[in-house]
Amino acid sequence: MIEKIKNISQKNKEPNWLFNFRKENWRLFESLELPKDDEWKYTDLSITNFSHIQPSSSLNIKTKNCLEEKDPNSIKDYLFLAKNKFEALNNAIFSEPKIILAKNNAKINIEFSKTNFTKIFIFVEDQAEINFSLNSSGFNIIQTFLIIKGQATVNVLDNSEKDAVIINEFFADIKNNAKLNYNFGLFGGLINRLKIESQISLNAENKIKGMFFGNEKQHYNIVTNAIHLEEASVNDILVKGALNDYATSSYFGSIVINKRAQKADSYLADHVLLLSENAKANSIPSLKIDANDVKATHGATISQLDEEQIFYLLSRGLNKKEAESLIVQAFFNDVKINNQDAQKIIEAKIS
Amino acid sequence: MNIEINTDYAIKYGFKSAEDYVFKSEKGLTKEIVEKISEMKQEPQWMRDFRLKSFEIFTQKKMPTWGPDLSGIDFNSIHYYVKPTQQKVKSWQELPEDILKTFERLGIPEAERQFLAGVGAQYESEVVYHNIRKDLAKQGVIFLDMDSGVKEYPDIVKKYFGTVVPPNDNKFAALNSAVWSGGSFIYVPKGVHVKMPLQAYFRINAANMGQFERTLIIADQGSFVHYIEGCTAPVYNSDSLHAAVVEIIALPGSRVRYTTIQNWSSNVYNLVTKRAFAYENAIVEWVDCNLGSKVTMKYPSIFMLGEGSRGEILSIAFAGKGQTQDAGGKVVHLASNTSSLITSKSISKDGGRTIYRGLVKVAKRAKNVKSNVRCDALILDEKSASDTIPYMEINEKATITHEATVGKVGEEQLFYLMSRGLNEAEANALIVRGFIEPVAKELPLEFAVELNRLIELEMEGSVG
Numbered sequence: 001m002i003e004k005i006k007n008i009s010q011k012n013k014e015p016n017w018l019f020n021f022r023k024e025n026w027r028l029f030e031s032l033e034l035p036k037d038d039e040w041k042y043t044d045l046s047i048t049n050f051s052h053i054q055p056s057s058s059l060n061i062k063t064k065n066c067l068e069e070k071d072p073n074s075i076k077d078y079l080f081l082a083k084n085k086f087e088a089l090n091n092a093i094f095s096e097p098k099i100i101l102a103k104n105n106a107k108i109n110i111e112f113s114k115t116n117f118t119k120i121f122i123f124v125e126d127q128a129e130i131n132f133s134l135n136s137s138g139f140n141i142i143q144t145f146l147i148i149k150g151q152a153t154v155n156v157l158d159n160s161e162k163d164a165v166i167i168n169e170f171f172a173d174i175k176n177n178a179k180l181n182y183n184f185g186l187f188g189g190l191i192n193r194l195k196i197e198s199q200i201s202l203n204a205e206n207k208i209k210g211m212f213f214g215n216e217k218q219h220y221n222i223v224t225n226a227i228h229l230e231e232a233s234v235n236d237i238l239v240k241g242a243l244n245d246y247a248t249s250s251y252f253g254s255i256v257i258n259k260r261a262q263k264a265d266s267y268l269a270d271h272v273l274l275l276s277e278n279a280k281a282n283s284i285p286s287l288k289i290d291a292n293d294v295k296a297t298h299g300a301t302i303s304q305l306d307e308e309q310i311f312y313l314l315s316r317g318l319n320k321k322e323a324e325s326l327i328v329q330a331f332f333n334d335v336k337i338n339n340q341d342a343q344k345i346i347e348a349k350i351s
Numbered sequence: 352m353n354i355e356i357n358t359d360y361a362i363k364y365g366f367k368s369a370e371d372y373v374f375k376s377e378k379g380l381t382k383e384i385v386e387k388i389s390e391m392k393q394e395p396q397w398m399r400d401f402r403l404k405s406f407e408i409f410t411q412k413k414m415p416t417w418g419p420d421l422s423g424i425d426f427n428s429i430h431y432y433v434k435p436t437q438q439k440v441k442s443w444q445e446l447p448e449d450i451l452k453t454f455e456r457l458g459i460p461e462a463e464r465q466f467l468a469g470v471g472a473q474y475e476s477e478v479v480y481h482n483i484r485k486d487l488a489k490q491g492v493i494f495l496d497m498d499s500g501v502k503e504y505p506d507i508v509k510k511y512f513g514t515v516v517p518p519n520d521n522k523f524a525a526l527n528s529a530v531w532s533g534g535s536f537i538y539v540p541k542g543v544h545v546k547m548p549l550q551a552y553f554r555i556n557a558a559n560m561g562q563f564e565r566t567l568i569i570a571d572q573g574s575f576v577h578y579i580e581g582c583t584a585p586v587y588n589s590d591s592l593h594a595a596v597v598e599i600i601a602l603p604g605s606r607v608r609y610t611t612i613q614n615w616s617s618n619v620y621n622l623v624t625k626r627a628f629a630y631e632n633a634i635v636e637w638v639d640c641n642l643g644s645k646v647t648m649k650y651p652s653i654f655m656l657g658e659g660s661r662g663e664i665l666s667i668a669f670a671g672k673g674q675t676q677d678a679g680g681k682v683v684h685l686a687s688n689t690s691s692l693i694t695s696k697s698i699s700k701d702g703g704r705t706i707y708r709g710l711v712k713v714a715k716r717a718k719n720v721k722s723n724v725r726c727d728a729l730i731l732d733e734k735s736a737s738d739t740i741p742y743m744e745i746n747e748k749a750t751i752t753h754e755a756t757v758g759k760v761g762e763e764q765l766f767y768l769m770s771r772g773l774n775e776a777e778a779n780a781l782i783v784r785g786f787i788e789p790v791a792k793e794l795p796l797e798f799a800v801e802l803n804r805l806i807e808l809e810m811e812g813s814v815g
Binding site for chain 1: 728730731732733735736737738739740741742743744745746747748749750751752753754755756757758759
């Protein structure tokens with residue numbers, strides 16, 4: 001594999017430090033076990049198979065009002081030594097990094113298909129709308145770094161193939177007074193991980209709304225880490241999921257408030273509906289608070305469809321399937337992505 | 352006015368009596384010491400084997416890799432067994448004078464005269480005093496120290512001992528299983544309601560002492576019992592270890608309430624495993640008030656094994672200077688139509704850290720489970736901190752809710768109280784009392800008063 005890594009590096013005309021970074025991470029990948037910490041403890045990784053791993057990427061980027069940067073030195077600050085086996089793998093074999101400077105109400109659409117090992121860096125100067133659409137298959141690790149000085153809206157829609165393993169991680173550096181508005185809808189994949197780690201600076205705001213729907217044997221692994229770095233930072237997270245058949249989910253949501261982040265205001269809620277007797281949901285909403293003048297609240301529920309609501313709808317002439325579908329739709333009402341494709345997928349999945 | 356908390360603790364609880372013991376084991380733990388403890392207690396072979404097997408497990412088990420820093424524990428500098436008197440007595444006057452004085456100062460005999468149905472007092476490793484009201488004894492209620500339980504009721508003890516908390520559960524449960532001494536053994540026969548609480552009092556006096564009491568409570572069908580324990584230790588420079596194990600078996604239709612008010616001095620590592628099995632329609636309630644200690648790790652748990660059983664955990668944790676209170680609760684729903692409620696109130700001050708760590712688990716095929724968790728934390732100054740780490744593992748359709756908030760004392764509340772003539776410290780103390788009220792009101796009156804007084808003590812001199 002070292003040969004292949006060398007090829008990528010040479011093809012991209014990478015500086016020596018980057019090639020060394022790749023090599024070091026490859027060694028780390030080979031020495032590390034699969035992760036077992038709280039983010040991963042409820043995710044069965046036994047099906048992951050690294051023997052067919054090939055460096056690859058099949059993404060299609062369309063941009064408006066953006067500049068593409070080629071110099072990898074501009075992202076040096078965002079390349080850290082990996083903390084787990086998957087990060088190490090991607091650090092070693094990611095294809096040419098995509099570095100995008102977004103200015104003047106930029107718009108970026110990124111579509112993924114097949115398998116991907118990629119790193120994307122987006123510097124948002126003022127306002128930007130960024131859309132991710134995943135229709136992948138096989139094994140994927142996608143890491144996106146968002147450096148936000150203005151206001152970024154991110155929409156992630158994942159409708160990957162049934163066999164896909166997706167590890168999709170976002171790291172948002174939300175600078176002073178900046179704002180991230182993040183929406184996601186996850187529907188595809190066999191193992192589908194979405195991690196959003198936000199560092200929230202002075203007066204900055206992190207807002208995440210998302211949904212996932214699982215059936216058959218799908219597993220979702222969702223992580224949100226909201227880290228309040230500075231004063232008066234704001235965080236608001238709402239995640240909703242529904243699980244049918246044998247689907248399972250693991251949600252790890254943490255709020256961390258540093259000593260300096262007085263007057264922080266942080267909220268996190270996750271709600272899961274279990275639609276089948278064989279579905280399973282795990283949730284760890286955690287708080288780590290080192291400042292005293294803060295507001296930090298989380299709420300979590302795991303519940304089932306309300307029999308009385310179903311009964312009411314049946315009495316109005318709906319059949320059971322229609323009634324259930326209607327209630328699930330209503331459950332997702334406040335987290336739905338405002339997008340026609342998403343609406344179609346939701347309807348197809350639920351009915 | 353500024354009052355140091357620890358000096359106050361020293362006056363009320365921190366006094367130490369001369370160390371004049373019948374037997375005190377060497378520092379450190381060996382197989383020989385385990386055998387010696389068993390021999391001195393004249394135990395049956397099965398218990399001796401149980402201890403030795405547990406010692407084996409203890410040496411193999413690793414320290415927990417999560418949670419607070421336990422690196423201050425030096426297993427080799429602890430006295431594992433200290434026997435203060437030749438035998439336990441049934442009246443206070445017979446106690447050796449220094450021990451008598453100790454408990455008089457702590458107010459135990461008064462408590463007994465006033466409202467307790469039975470009381471046991473443990474000094475170092477051994478229970479030194481034990482008494483139960485005659486009418487209860489007539490009804491067949493057994494309230495003994497655990498050592499006497501092993502001797503007098505071997506069949507019951509053998510059937511249940513170590514079944515709820517097996518020695519290989521964790522390193523400290525293994526340690527306790529190897530060197531346990533004292534604690535209470537309670538059996539309440541079918542249908543008997545023990546109207547007044549049974550109480551035990553645990554006191555560490557010697558320095559570098561490990562206290563490892565072991566309590567086993569069996570509530571037979573349809574019975575009720577409320578057990579209260581209190582704990583203190585003097586203030587030494589070197590650390591002591593308290594690693595207790597409590598096992599509760601609530602048989603069908605019974606109800607057991609277990610109340611703890613611990614107020615260890617700030618040099619005690621308090622690492623306790625408490626677990627209950629609740630059978631059909633049984634109710635188990637843990638009321639757990641954690642003040643004092645250097646590090647507390649304690650997560651009372653309830654395994655709901657029978658249909659219709661119910662569990663409730665009420666917890667208060669107060670972490671002051673240099674203290675970590677890692678507390679919480681675990682409920683495991685293994686049967687249908689079971690419900691649970693966890694309420695946790697934590698307060699941190701002067702650089703203390705409180706941690707709520709909890710688990711709600713619903714097993715496959717446990718239908719119609721309801722669980723509600725509510726944890727609130729108050730952080731009283733900018734040096735202090737609070738964490739909340741709840742785990743939810745739901746393997747069946749169920750109704751599970753969890754809520755947590757962390758914040759400081761409301762400025763408006765403070766302003767209001769100060770405008771009514773209270774100073775800032777008084778106002779703060781009042782707000783904290785209101786904050787813990789949902790748990791405090793579940794305590795018997797005397798204990799609620801005691802808890803409020805302790806909180807007031809901790810709150811003195813606090814501003815902001």
